[in-house]
Amino acid sequence: MSERLKILVKEKLADSGVQLLREHFDVDLGDSWSDDEFRARIGDYHGILIRSATKMTEEYIALGSNLRVIGRAGVGVNNVDVPAATRRGIIVANAPQSNVVTAAEHTLALLLSLARNVPQADASLKGGKWERSKFGGVEVYEKTLGVIGFGRIGQLVAERAKGFGMKVVAYDPFVASDRYRDLGVEKAETIADAVGDADFITVHLPVTPETRGSLDADFFAHVKEGARLINCARGELVDDAALKAALDSGKLSGAALDVFPSEPITDYPLFDGYPNVVVTPHLGASTAEAQDRAGVQTAEQVIAALTGGTVTTAVNIPAIAAEDMEVLGPFVPLCQQLGKLAVSLADGSIDALELEFFGRIGERDTRLLSIAVLQGVLSGHTEEEVNQVNAPSIAEERGIEVTETKRATARDFTDLVRVTVVSGDTRQRVVGTNVGRRNRPHLLEVWGQRFDLQLERDLALFRYEDVPGMIGRVGSIFGEKGINIVSAAVGRTPGDDDGPARDGNAVMVVTTDAPVPAEVVGEIVAGAGFLDGRAVTL
Structure with a gap:
């Protein structure tokens, strides 16, 4: 018979959770351990359960040479160095619905x-x-x-x-x-x-x-x-x-x-x-049932992680197959950026997302890219932190329908990503790709206009009547406000079936070396001929 795996319950956990763990593993309670004892013994355990007091830093994670899973009995995981755990192949799971x-x-x-x-x-x-x-x-x-x-x-x-x-x-x-x-x-x-x-x-x-x-x-x-x-x-x-x-x-x-x-x-x-x-002194999660639920839910996740089950609340996931990562990996940041950009342009509630992947990426399992778009769309707008595991379920519970389309060819580019946000009767589409050996993300279409601009962290977008002098007005106001322009591009409506008919308007996208204040965008849009403007930090 193989030796039973060992679990450390580092902080006080509901008895029901501890008992569930003991049905599968050898369990030690370490809530009274000194830091020296914790350091000396953590390497013996395959899993650890914590609450909020224990800080699983990179140092402690390295000491846990046998660790396979870290369970956080609660909602947040800000006391766990998730990237360090991911690098070592350790699953980190929490109990996001416990309270x-x-x-x-x-x-x-x-x-x-x-x-x-x-x-x-x-x-x-x-x-x-x-x-x-x-x-x-x-x-x-x-x-x-x-x-x-x-x-x-x-x-x-x-x-x-x-x-x-x-x-x-x-x-x-x-x-x-x-x-x-x-x-x-x-x-x-x-x-x-x-x-x-x-x-x-x-x-x-x-x-x-x-x-x-x-x-x-x-x-x-x-x-x-x-x-x-x-x-x-x-x-x-x-x-x-x-x-x-x-x-x-x-x-x-x-x-x-x-x-x-x-x-x-x-x-x-x-x-x-x-x-x-x-x-009241932060009693929102302080009931016996919530504490019991957190302990049981976290114990269930640790058991799943160590027995080959599905860890439904993991906040990190194992790396995808190397052959897929080679193709899809470089597009994850682009998809996150396109998701964030598309939703910043949408007006009204987000009813649906339409995701299209063309070229080599369209030949792969693009769920990773769809999740990256969802992260861009939802991050910073939900009660819990959005990650690669929970993004689809958060979208589902908010009633956001996600559809995915793939094609093995992409006209004009080797690969192409289209993200469309549907809000009632309105649709906002953004299109992008990666360029060059370093896979620089480029924006190719927004507000129905086409161009080719390398994406940076900070950018501003303006839609205006296509008449002379508009670019200069934006540049002059940016100069007055001390905003340094990194690059800029102007787009015109596509002249084929992929885009709307020419409407006499143009779109300017400007990247900057610092965030553009909302009041500066407002001042520009208030000028004659400007129709809309947004500042976005990706």
Whole structure:
């Protein structure tokens, strides 16, 4: 009989998860180990389960000479050096759905606490006062809930709020229109539309450069007078000064917060003197069921990784076959860039993606490239980090239909990638390829116009009437703002069946050595003859 594999449970894990592991492996509990003991013994184990305290750095991963899998009992994997694990062929898996129900329920708990002044009344009565008239609340029945971010948790919140008889309006351009209809939720075209008539507002967004501090003075200016805000997502989403000002002015009649800019925290400005503010110490995932679910789900993934099963929550995947990687590998960055560029040009919700692969790549299993496009489209717009494993399932749960077409030939180029984003009745197509021995990504078509421009990290696009002087106007304003242009190209509408008819417009794409501020794009587009403009960082 072969020797049983060994598993280290480095942090406290639900007993159900430990017991499941012991049915298959020899399991040691190392939650009380010193760092020296951990370093000395990690090389004995084939798998390790951690929570958030253990940092699996490149150094520890190297010491784990027998490691095949790292299981993170929770949602994030920011405490694991995933690239280092991938280089050593170690699977990293988490439990991304372990706390979604718990987070949704806590959001509703805070909403009801705000509506009925439950914490305030509790403290008053325990303090020896009977102040029944002081804590009269409001019903949630037939009130409007505005949901900002309509992913897994946002959808669960909406379903539960509808059970209370609430009207739900949600905003998330990365959810297909059909998904809103299926859930009986009104689709908002803008954040302002979602919060303008909302009596209660709940936010479920990831933290990105675009969303950090986005609940600012401008956001609260669009909020209905007397609305109540709930944040169980990320503290960094809120501009604290703007929130305080909205409460002080009465624009908001209350707020409930489970998350804060830095944690742990005990001196937040709204902790004292704000009886209309309800706070909890990041309890969104803190239920026995969620902890048990995280332990069991992670244990299941570790078992699958070590027994030849399918690791459904892996955040990294083994390398594809060498013969396929030789052809497809260089196109992965291009596909990610085209996905990000296409979605930045789309207006409205993303209902479908049409992916076309031509040439040598069309002869291969192009799922890797389709996933790369999905990563570009979805990254930074979902509650969990998008990776090569979960991208298809995230698209599916958001109702985004993905179709793939392949041909073994490509006219004019050896290989070609087309990405089309479908938003209702509108379509945005971008086309690209790789050029040269170093596989430089090139943009070949956008906004219905063709050109050939090497893609860089930062670029700006302008659509305008095809008249003299337009290029100079863009260059002059960039010069005034101190923006250095790396390269530029102007495209005209294709003159064949692949593109729309000539409409008298042109497209200019400019690459720069730094991001182009949105206000600079706005200033240019405000000029006569300009129809549209975007700044994109790939």
